[in-house]
Amino acid sequence: MPSGSATQPEVQVSADSQPANDGKNNPDAALSELIAGNRRFTSGRTVSHRRDLMILQQMMEKQEPFAAILSCADSRVPVEVVFDQTIGQLFVTRVAGNIVTAEILASLEYAAAVLGTHTILVMGHSRCGAVTAAIQASQPGATVPGQISALFPPIDPAVKQAGPDLEATIRANVLMQAERLRESSPLLSGLVEEGKLKIAAGYFDMGTGTVTLLDS
Numbered sequence: 001m002p003s004g005s006a007t008q009p010e011v012q013v014s015a016d017s018q019p020a021n022d023g024k025n026n027p028d029a030a031l032s033e034l035i036a037g038n039r040r041f042t043s044g045r046t047v048s049h050r051r052d053l054m055i056l057q058q059m060m061e062k063q064e065p066f067a068a069i070l071s072c073a074d075s076r077v078p079v080e081v082v083f084d085q086t087i088g089q090l091f092v093t094r095v096a097g098n099i100v101t102a103e104i105l106a107s108l109e110y111a112a113a114v115l116g117t118h119t120i121l122v123m124g125h126s127r128c129g130a131v132t133a134a135i136q137a138s139q140p141g142a143t144v145p146g147q148i149s150a151l152f153p154p155i156d157p158a159v160k161q162a163g164p165d166l167e168a169t170i171r172a173n174v175l176m177q178a179e180r181l182r183e184s185s186p187l188l189s190g191l192v193e194e195g196k197l198k199i200a201a202g203y204f205d206m207g208t209g210t211v212t213l214l215d216s
């Protein structure tokens with residue numbers, strides 16, 4: 001990360017909403033900054049957009065994102081925006097239903113093992129269309145066009161556990177995808193055991209803009 005103190009001299013923010021540009025170099029601090037950034041977003045005190053161009057120019061040679069996110073592709077979940085993070089801070093993978101696929105797993109392994117991200121946050125959200133469709137698809141006679149049904153098998157365990165309650169299924173799916181990351185990647189689980197990485201689960205509430213961490 002570039003030094004933050006030189007990039008935001010004119011930004012007037014209170015102590016609790018100031019971005020932690022230093023101290024994001026361990027899993028707990030990285031997760032804390034995600035939540036702090038989300039609180040800046042929900043309180044209308046974002047600062048990242050004021051630094052974008054300057055930071056982009058500093059990022060030409062390398063990237064050192066402090067956190068990786070596995071989010072849904074839903075257009076109402078703009079990840080950098082809801083965490084008030086600027087260019088180069090988040091390594092974002094997105095797929096409908098925030099499911100762990102082989103390509104997603106490979107991308108997140110790259111983030112953690114090569115780029116050195118300190119946390120991976122799997123984030124679901126309210127009113128998720130992919131989870132809604134997976135619940136509907138579990139009913140007899142339901143069909144979807146094209147290859148959309150490819151999204152359903154990874155979500156089905158959550159549907160079986162918590163369906164047809166949408167919110168409960170969304171939360172169950174987030175926890176299951178986070179667990180899948182831990183269980184299916186010796187590389188990631190090794191980093192977790194070494195204390196270099198934390199894999200967390202979160203829920204984005206569209207109504208309030210708030211991200212809440214879920215206990216796994």
Ligand SMILES: [Zn+2]
Pocket residue numbers: 072073074096097098125127128129130131
């Ligand atoms: Zn969604």
